[in-house]
Amino acid sequence: MFSTASPTPLTLVLGDRQLSSWSLRPWILLKHLGLAFEAGRLRLDTPDFEQHIGAYSPTRQVPVLVDGTLTIWDSLAICEYASEIAGGRGWPDHPTERARARAASADMHSGFAALRSHWPMQATSTLRVALDAAGLADIARIDALWQAALGHHTADGPWLFGRYSIADAMYAPVALRFNTYGADLSPLAGAYVATTLSDPHLKKWLEGAKAECTASR
Ligand SMILES: N[C@@H](CCC(=O)N[C@@H](CS)C(=O)NCC(=O)O)C(=O)O
Structure with a gap:
């Protein structure tokens, strides 16, 4: 368990960095939002x-964000709350782009069951x-979704909706899965996987995953 000796305003309860794709999502968003x-x-x-876990979550699942009382x-609800704390910076500024980003995020949150069950996140592995x-x-639908988003925003930054x-955050574990299992992707989607893998925050998460794997051997 973690220390509660000097509590910071927010506590994010996570699962294993190697396995818990739902934990990675809010963790990396909070990092990006600073x-x-x-x-x-x-x-x-x-x-x-x-x-x-019962002390934190009625669903007995991670992640959980604790802010005082x-x-x-739930991962997506945590991301929404973090964005609100950060003045809305978790979403694109323009309402149309914000709607697209929300649809893409909700799609990930509720969909792609076949991919998720057959290619579970194994963050540091090659399988x-x-x-x-x-x-x-x-995979084909995610590839098309990424291409459509990236095609609009190449001038604004390397991420799906520019910044x-x-x-x-919702697709970071998918990029990891594509890397782990060797998905066959379009050049644009492949470049987005490379962008995700070169993210310093993701690298930090992977270091933690490796350390956990070593510790449990
Ligand atoms: N819909 C939830 C899913 C959370 C979830 O499935 N968490 C997994 C870890 S990635 C978990 O806690 N599994 C433990 C269990 O179900 O006993 C969310 O978005 O946060």
Whole structure:
């Protein structure tokens, strides 16, 4: 468990960095928004997790954001709250782009079940697992979604909607999966994976994942 000796305003309770794709999303968004927070960790499938998660989350899942007496137990809701704290910087400024970014983020949050179940996040690994038609269709749809977003914003920055947004946080674990399992992507989508992998915050997350893997050996 994490220390509560000198609490910071925000505490983000996370699962394993190697495995917990839903934890990565708000963590990397808070980093990009420059919000101060303490990262707590409950390792998945451990007695520690079973013992403590109920104090944070009614769903008994991570991530959870604690802000004083407020507890937020869902990744997308955490991202929305973080964006509000940061003056709305988590979304594009223009209403049309904001709507597109929200649709892309909600799509990730509720969809792509075949991809998610067959290619679970294994952040630091290299694996080869064949996908069925549903998994391949998920990749094709994500590739098209990324191309459409990136095609509009090449002058504004390397991220899906120009500057970093919640949409990039939601798809960061997907970029990791594409790297881990070797997805066949269009050049633009491949470049976006490379952009995500070169993000210093993502590199920091991967360092943590490697350290966790070493520690549990
Ligand atoms: N819809 C939730 C999903 C959270 C979720 O599935 N978390 C997984 C870890 S990535 C978890 O806590 N699993 C532990 C369990 O279900 O016992 C969100 O967006 O936050």
